[in-house]
Amino acid sequence: MEKQEIIEKKSLNLLKDIDLDTKKEIAKIGMTATMGITVATSMYMKNKFMKRLHVVAGVALVGFSYWHHTLYQPAKKKESKKALPEKISSKESETTVEENQNVAISLNSFFAEMAITGKLTHNEFKSFEEKIETLLSSYEVPSMNILIDITKLEGVEFKVLWDDILFTLKHIKEMKKVAIVGNSKAEEYSTSFANRVFPFSLEYFEEYSKAKEWLKA
Structure with a gap:
């Protein structure tokens, strides 16, 4: 467990050391690669391995896309958000x-x-x-x-x-x-x-x- 945490910390530190332009390029490459895998595997959904690879690539595509999006956003102060209420009335709990x-x-x-x-x-x-x-x-x-x-x-x-x-x-x-x-x-x-x-x-x-x-x- 400790070894895994050390690896994760090293990975995060490595990302921090990379300049913004390089991060943008990595994000673009990741988006392109996962998009290609997602499209290719969608033609072989009857194959169990391809189906799983399709799911993983799809999630990775969303992740790279979000990362790419954040790299182009100006720094903003975090706004406090009000969480959903712990207790709600019977009327509100209707489904x-x-x-x-x-x-x-x-x-x-x-x-x-x-x-x-x-x-x-x-x-x-x-x-x-x-x-x-x-x-x-x-x-x-x-x-x-x-x-x-x-x-x-x-x-x-x-x-x-x-x-x-x-x-x-x-x-x-x-x-x-x-x-x-x-x-x-x-x-x-x-x-x-x-x-x-x-x-x-x-x-x-x-x-x-x-x-x-x-x-x-």
Whole structure:
């Protein structure tokens, strides 16, 4: 454990020593490489290895895109954000559920949830995004928790990857916790990687109940 922490600290120090222009180039190369892998593997989703590589590359693409985005942002003072209330009334805790062909979306004051079955489409993702906007508009200083169940995910439309990048960049400051419920090591590793990149907390779970408890903690 200590050895891993030492390696992580050395990696962070190495990044700090790299000048801004070099970081931008690294981010661009990372985006290009992961985009290429994502596109190439999308043609072989029936292959188990390719499917896992597709998921990992997709998450890495989002990570590199976010990093690239932050490198071009001027330094700003961090604004304090009001967290979701620990206790809410029964009226506020009501859940709205919408079911599409492959996606079940639920929304309440604790977290927004998306459970995916089959292939995730652009329209389904946009529907989820609209629900998120509803959650955010309920709070004067918005913050949100998200639960995404991908245990039955079979793939995503290519356009969804871009939708995901735009959504993350748009709401990066509002995100507080994101829980991923899955059933493969590739998903776990990609979630762990993303957690190191993004400023919000992102955790992987194999059990829905534990993910839900973590979001409400």
